[in-house]
Amino acid sequence: MIALHNYLILSAVIFSIGVIGVLIRRNLIVVLMSIELMLNAVNLTFIAFSRYLGSTDGQVIVFFVMAVAAAEAVIGLAIIISVYRHRQSLDPQEMQLLKW
Amino acid sequence: MDVNLVPLLPAVQVLVTALVVTLRDLFIKDGESRGVLAFYSLVGLGLAAAEVFFLLGGRQEGAFNDSYMLDRFALFFALIFILAAALTILSAIDYVRQTGMREGEFYALILFATVGMIVMAAANDLMVFFLGLETMSIAVYVLTGMWRSNGRSSEAAMKYFLMGAFATGFLLYGIALIYGATGSTNLAQISAYLLDQPSEWPVYLIGGGFLLLIGFAFKVGAVPFHFWVPDVYEGAPTPVTGFMSVAVKAAAFAAWARILLYKLSPLDNDWVFPLWIIAIATMTLGNLLAITQHSIKRMLAYSSIAHAGYLLIPIVVGVEWGGLPLLFYLLAYSFMTLGAFAVLTSMTEGDESKDGYSDFAGLGFKRPFLALAMALFMLSLAGFPPLAGFTGKFYVFRSAVLSGHLNLAIIGVLNSLLSVIFYLRVIVAMYMEEGGAAGKSFRQAPFVYIAVAIALLGTIYLGILPADALDWSRRAFGSLE
Amino acid sequence: MQALLDQMIQEGAFAGVPKEVVYTIAMVLTAVVVLSAFVAPLAGVTSWLERRVWARMQSRVGPNRVGPQGILQWLADGIKNIMKEDIIPTAADQKLFPLAPYVVFMGFLCAFVVIPFGESLIVADLNIGILYLLSVTSLVVVGILMAGWASNNKWSLLGGMRSAAQIVSYEIPAGLSVLTVVFLAGTLSMQGIIKAQGWRPWDWFMFHNPFTFCAFFLFFTAALAEGNRTPFDIPEAESELVAGYVTEYSGMRFLFFFFAEWGNLYVIGAVVTTLFMGGWQVPPVTDNPVLLGILQFLTFFLKAYFWVFVAMWIRATLPRVRVDQLMGLCWKYMVPLSFICLLGTIGFMFMDTNSRRIFGAITLGFAIATIINFFRRVGFQFRSAKPEAYWKPHI
């Protein structure tokens, strides 16, 4: 069988890739998608732990993380829409009032 | 399954109020007065406060397998949140109308955020804490961006949201690692695990603790993660800024105190040094940058970073000495900051927030009460006796000295001296310069005056007669045992 | 399936071959058989039948040239489409455009995995069966949006967006009506749901109580809308949007979309049958497992096909609804109604069996009365109009 640390390393790598996206991308939607990717990496960690600890808790937690991710996506995209109405751009660099 | 619902009372009270406000708002026609909504909110908050006092007298219990502990600690913080919410709503009544924001949603979201905060402070389970945090954060993101005709507001919301969601990722990863190491998210079980097997913890448990730390540092705006604070505070509608800088910060510190400082205290050794650096960097940078600001709102944002730095001192100091000053300082900080932001709110004219130093020029002659209050808040923030800020700082630095962190105390005092420069500048502007904005009279905005008066009373009371509050803080922190 | 294989292995049918290999080969064979001998003809014949039925209802003849009664029309169409050019417009997204039909098609095919044609005739009886079906449906939306966007055509994009909005909206009432059944069955497994019912109509969930009866109609309506069927075919409204998200597709890729649509019709029927009409449950007439299997399959197939026929009938009868009516119907009527059905069913769960049966009987009686009334009306029409062509379906 595959040892637990394989799963954990994988999710750490995915998490870091998500962080890359947040740091380098200038398109707000992609930044948001990268954050979703990070949350998913965490989900993978939870599920892997739950399997190897034999406790269902991890799976239930992922339930809640999905709810949180959904709420964040809803609000994040709503904010993006309202920003876009003012700026007509998705590039944080082009926001004049607030320096990034 | 134990179903003890009594401890949920304050949170449920606020939640029900929020639901009522949301629904009532839907059945008021456009153009009609929505004042009743603010009234409902305040009554609901008052009832919640009464329930908190009622519960303070009784036996403090946990609910839902002790995943929710409404002990004195949680009750203390619940009071701070309710106070902050009430003062915010009071000072926002006129502001919201003036800026054309949606009233019903504004009050409801403040109340929803308060529910999240109460849950956060009482959470004895990482998942309960996490969901409370998210409820609060999402409500506050929306509040930040609610002033839709103002481009800054939505951009501030964007920035706040991105930073917050990013921090959430780290926080959640930390929770995952802690869950993996201990097999549970319940803090009681986690701390039992930590005490059970001293020092044989897997590396990723300590790593998980650090990730939690990063998440918290983001939320309170401590230094390497502070860069969102000034812009967000500046862009957000002024009452919301006050709410953020007091309630959100207090909630984050409450969870920090319970989770990291108390329940995970066996892991302390690993993060005392990094925290020490963070604390010093936060207060110094906050104060230095505050000097260079031209807008009072932005200055207050940096000052709030600096205060996060002071608040980190008790956390570095640890459980033994840190509890009392942390709680007391948060209470004192709430009053003076909320007061300052209430005054700032009253300066708004139409769609413009008049928050530059020049706008405050001559306020001492135009609106003597507001100016006097503002002066006292500034003095208190700077730490002049006999005001709340002084007492708070005194106990914070005292705890640092007593626990042997003399260097922290010295740097803290030096920082306080530094901060006098920009706080006094406000007073100078108000009393020694002329021109500037008019501010509102009592007739134009009576509720702001009430809010300012309450905050002023609190500031003075905590400065002159701190004994009761100190006793409360001590017992509140003691209830974590 | 598994049981049968185990039995054969025990009897030494595959001596010397490792068990896993036998399983894998058996599964691959089943998959190939299911796909090529069942799903493909099913979708094809459905497309032919739909055109025939539709034609008859409109006093036309319909395709009747290829094969007896035109039944091989679908093969001819398939071969024709294979011979067609596969055009990828220059303006289209070169990567996503070819991929989109594949996604839609796969989403549809995956649904067949959990459909229980008989007690042992199921590819995989997952313990999350019905949720799996819902999740696969929601995946199709991504394919549709992909097709709409990648085509880089105004009709396609608008059609794709409308279609996606419609599918996701109607997923809510569909999910909630499924929930009423899940309540009664206490399981998500497709076989479990069927086994919780019986072969007699009054043991079906449809006639369990008035609320499930209502939930059944809600589900069927929502399923039609999710399948972009008339009266909910706004996304492909040819007078407005040419062909919606399939405007730019041609040849095989075009065929895949339509293949999925017609096949999906059968999936709808199968799910309705499973959830509300007792699935493959047959009266215990024989002990022979093979015979019983055939009987079960036929029962299931015919029940499911009945609903396919109803869908065709609806398509021939009803006009298309407007887009605002479409969304209003879903969010303002069907969502609250399905909620009420859910709550009502919960209420019935607290009722004792005997009183519950009375309500079930009333529901069944109502349904039967409606059907009888329908045939009375039809009989009246026949008697007064004396349309001779109706009695000559073979033309």
Place this chain on the structure above:
Amino acid sequence: MNHPFLPLLVMFAVASVIVVALLTVASLFGPKSTNAAKNDPFESGNPPTGDARIRFSVRFYLVAMLFLIFDLEVVFLYPWAIYFRHLGVFGLIQMGIFLVILTVGYVYVWKKGALEWD
């Protein structure tokens, strides 16, 4: 090895093979003659105008948002439904609170006119 999802994997693989095979056959037999008119976006025979990637109304976002929230609600209802027998009245209360809170959201959205499609 005897995993319940294995048939799914096999089905998926076989389906992919069939799809790819069909597409290959089609590309072998189909004619390949391209010209500019054929490759243009189809706009009912008119020369295509403007960019096809037009901007859409925000109501699509609102519908998807509602769907997402209610989908989550349904997702939470499913485990509750299968376990309902063991929970009894206590479970009813739990779900009652959950549903009441979300119903407030539903009423809110309705009264705010986010369900209107025009």
Place this chain on the structure above:
Amino acid sequence: MDTASFIFYLLATLLVIASLLVVFLRNVVHCAMALVTALLLIAVMFVTLHAPMLCVLQVMVYAGAIMVLFLFVIMFLNPGALEQQRGLWWGFGTLLAMMLAGVLVPLVATSDLPADPVAATELFGSPEMLAKSLFSDYVLPFEIASVLLLVAIIGAVVLAKREN
């Protein structure tokens, strides 16, 4: 290498590729599609970890709902122009995140982790067991989740809906 490891490494490789595509592709819609792929692969991983229920929910909620929301917003805004790649900052950010990975990976790559999963019973990860846990140990988070969703609804309408 046995079958389980083979499947794991195959999935892991695909997953990393898909995630990298999310981050580095220039067209937003392509990023979204890569993310859908990544989410589906994670769902498959859930199956290998005996969490079939979570697998379908992952597909339903993430791939089916959240990503549709993303795509709708992309269509709503239609940013059109490709994002310009900016060498220096991209390199810097990547470096920073790789440093993070350099911290995180050794953190979890310790040997004191269980090598073999707990023998799974038939029930582990089944909807029943999940429901049992959810509605007895996690009642409070469940109720808070409803508040969270309500706040999200209100917030979305407040921020995105046009004023009448």
